[in-house]
Structure formats: C-alpha cells, structure tokens
Amino acid sequence: MNILKTKTLNPLVYVVLTFIFFISCKDSTPEVAEKKSTKLNITQEIPVYDFSEFEPLLYTDSNTTYLINFWAMWCAPCVKELPYIEAFAAKHPDVEIILVSLDFPKDIETKLKPFLKKKNITQKVVLLDDQDSNTWIDKIDPNWSGAIPFTIIFNKDERLFFERSFENLEDIENQFKKLN
Known part of the structure; x- marks a missing residue:
C-alpha cells in the first residue's frame, strides 16, 4: 500500500x-x-572614425551633458581611471559617456574587445584613427598637448577640458559640478 x-x-x-x-x-x-541592454555588447562593432567623422560627436544643441574620454589600452593612467568613469556613468545615467580609444584598428577584435570584457567596460567605445593628430588635437582644444588621458565634459553652453587622469569617482563628480 x-x-x-x-x-x-x-x-x-x-x-x-x-x-x-x-x-x-x-x-x-x-x-x-533594462540595465543589461545598455551594457556594451562585446560582439558588436566598435566604430572606427577619422576626425571629420568623429568631430560632430564633440558638439550638442540638446540638453544632454557629455563626458568624452580619450584613452588607450597601453596608457596606465587611462586604464586606472576607467573604473571611475564606469562608476560615474552608473550614478549619472543621464550623462552620455563616449570612450574614444586611440588604439590601432587592427587590434579591435584581438586586443580591444577582450580588454573591454576583462575590465567590465560597458560604456560606448569608438576608435579614432586619424594620423593627422597635430590638426585634430588643436581643433579639440588648442591647449591640449596630445597627452592622454584627456577628458571633455560639456553641454550646449559650456566645455571643460582635463589633460590628466581622474583619481577617483569623487574627483570626476567635483569637476562635473563645475559645469553650469
């Protein structure tokens, strides 16, 4: 039973x-x-721009605030500040973040994408491939020596330039507060 x-x-x-x-x-x-969908998909294409294609990303007429960071995988201070930029993006989802890689286009699949995955970089990444850096650096900021990391924080009314690495999240937020 x-x-x-x-x-x-x-x-x-x-x-x-x-x-x-x-x-x-x-x-x-x-x-x-929703958060998962905003993460960088490592299999997606990383656009490669020359400066004339990239330049429109440096200006806005909208109410959006931007943080554009020029960096490279081989730049230790650049790599050190990437987690702070990620943390800033998480706290400020209304700010558009663009990470401009100055690495070689031939390394996108073999080095850049694996690097981004390993470091958990989820922000938008573009690659700037323009050999005439003496011209485009001056167009971005005549005071920029060309050293990286270099960050621009801007909106339609004001632009701030930083030719240095950010030391922590608070450092970025303090500079961000200076914008209007």
Whole structure:
C-alpha cells in the first residue's frame, strides 16, 4: 500500500517542482533587463572614425551633458581611471559617456574587445584613427598637448577640458559640478 501511495504522489511532486522551477526562473525585475541592454555588447562593432567623422560627436544643441574620454589600452593612467568613469556613468545615467580609444584598428577584435570584457567596460567605445593628430588635437582644444588621458565634459553652453587622469569617482563628480 505504501508503494502505491508513493507512486501516485511522485507525478504530483514532479508537477509542483517543475512549476516552482519555472516561477523562480522568471525575471520579474524590468530594471535589471533594462540595465543589461545598455551594457556594451562585446560582439558588436566598435566604430572606427577619422576626425571629420568623429568631430560632430564633440558638439550638442540638446540638453544632454557629455563626458568624452580619450584613452588607450597601453596608457596606465587611462586604464586606472576607467573604473571611475564606469562608476560615474552608473550614478549619472543621464550623462552620455563616449570612450574614444586611440588604439590601432587592427587590434579591435584581438586586443580591444577582450580588454573591454576583462575590465567590465560597458560604456560606448569608438576608435579614432586619424594620423593627422597635430590638426585634430588643436581643433579639440588648442591647449591640449596630445597627452592622454584627456577628458571633455560639456553641454550646449559650456566645455571643460582635463589633460590628466581622474583619481577617483569623487574627483570626476567635483569637476562635473563645475559645469553650469
């Protein structure tokens, strides 16, 4: 008799366990799904621009504030500040962040994308490939020596330039507060 009861309860137990499994796997937080969609997809293309194609990204007529950071994988101070920029982006989702890599286009698949994945860099990355740096550096800021990291924080009314690395999240936020 006990054997018969066990056999009839097993299908019911399986149904209940299956139901619990499917309920627990449901993602009930749309915010998490939304955040995941804003993450950099390492398989997506990283656009490569010459300066004439890139230059329009340096200006805005909208109310959006931008932080554009020029960096490279081989630049230790650049790499050191990337987590602070990521943290700033997380705290300020209304600010548009663009990380401008000055690495070689031939290294996008073999070095840049793996680097971004390893360092958990999720912000928009573009690659600037323009050999005439003496011209485009002066167009960005005549006071810029060309050293990186170099960051521009701007909106439609004001531009701030930083030819240095940020030391921490608070450093970025303090500079950001100077913009209007």
